[in-house]
Amino acid sequence: MKVKKAVIPAAGFGTRFLPATKVVPKELLPIVDKPTIQYIMEEVASAGIEEVILITGREKGSIEDHFDTSTELENHLRKKGRNDLLKIVQEISEMVTLVSVRQKEPLGLGHAILCAKKIVGQEPFAVLLGDDLIDAKVPCIRQMMEVYQEMEGGLLAIQKVPKPETPLYGIIKGKKVGDRVYSVEEMVEKPEPGKAPSNLAIIGRYILPPQIFDILENVQPDRRGEIQLTDGLRELRREVPIYGYEFLGDRYDAGDKLGYLQANLSFGLRHPELGPKLKKYLKNITL
Numbered sequence: 001m002k003v004k005k006a007v008i009p010a011a012g013f014g015t016r017f018l019p020a021t022k023v024v025p026k027e028l029l030p031i032v033d034k035p036t037i038q039y040i041m042e043e044v045a046s047a048g049i050e051e052v053i054l055i056t057g058r059e060k061g062s063i064e065d066h067f068d069t070s071t072e073l074e075n076h077l078r079k080k081g082r083n084d085l086l087k088i089v090q091e092i093s094e095m096v097t098l099v100s101v102r103q104k105e106p107l108g109l110g111h112a113i114l115c116a117k118k119i120v121g122q123e124p125f126a127v128l129l130g131d132d133l134i135d136a137k138v139p140c141i142r143q144m145m146e147v148y149q150e151m152e153g154g155l156l157a158i159q160k161v162p163k164p165e166t167p168l169y170g171i172i173k174g175k176k177v178g179d180r181v182y183s184v185e186e187m188v189e190k191p192e193p194g195k196a197p198s199n200l201a202i203i204g205r206y207i208l209p210p211q212i213f214d215i216l217e218n219v220q221p222d223r224r225g226e227i228q229l230t231d232g233l234r235e236l237r238r239e240v241p242i243y244g245y246e247f248l249g250d251r252y253d254a255g256d257k258l259g260y261l262q263a264n265l266s267f268g269l270r271h272p273e274l275g276p277k278l279k280k281y282l283k284n285i286t287l
């Protein structure tokens with residue numbers, strides 16, 4: 001079945017990025033000159049997904065504003081003859097059809113996805129985390145949709161990570177069943193390196209079947225009162241097969257200070273105008 005809808009959870013508090021995220025959502029912090037979530041929206045649009053369900057929370061209204069038309073700004077740019085900027089601004093609001101749902105309390109990623117239940121309905125859908133940036137020749141979610149055409153069940157983006165980093169991720173145990181595709185046998189949340197079943201980490205892109213909603217409704221909250229997606233996925237695996245797809249591309253956790261700086265450097269160095277100047281600057285500071 002074709003994937004036509006994408007859910008972008010963006011309701012977290014972004015505590016790793018405080019105080020920057022006290023009033024500015026981390027999803028709007030810029031990577032060079034575009035907010036992180038705009039790169040993600042562009043990824044969705046390039047995959048031909050028609051409708052995006054944005055999960056937002058308090059203080060997150062500016063994300064919706066960013067993707068809305070801005071008549072005053074557009075009039076101003078028109079008056080000033082800045083058609084180049086006008087085009088950039090207009091393209092943002094035309095990218096996708098956006099529906100937003102409030103997650104009243106950030107009760108975990110599983111709970112955030114559950115907020116999209118009514119709007120998604122009975123069809124498979126994509127999930128892209130609002131702070132997970134993937135830089136790839138073919139956008140990651142498009143790679144996944146191509147692979148998903150030949151399968152049913154769930155598909156998770158996975159990536160090899162250094163062993164000491166397994167406590168930061170959900171890690172899969174899987175059997176390779178195709179080119180970059182693994183059949184998932186087990187998922188362990190944040191295992192110590194010695195206990196990790198592999199070094200294949202689950203990254204913020206998923207294609208999920210609608211059965212996940214009923215499952216998430218019944219998942220017990222964890223110790224912190226959060227409904228974890230991984231718990232739901234483990235349950236889902238009893239009903240349908242789950243696969244991991246080792247995508248091609250570089251991933252940055254833009255919700256983490258180091259990941260955010262790395263993304264800015266990487267995108268900055270490739271920026272047609274800024275790249276050469278930034279390279280020169282970096283050469284001098286390393287001296």
Ligand code: UTP
Nearest residue numbers: 009010011012013014015016106107108112130
């Ligand atoms: P994170 O765990 O990275 O977000 O969730 P967070 O809770 O904002 O981060 P820290 O640890 O406090 O810095 C991954 C994605 O899921 C969303 C977040 O907004 C982020 O895009 N999320 C998380 C929700 O939408 N709701 C939640 O309850 C939790």
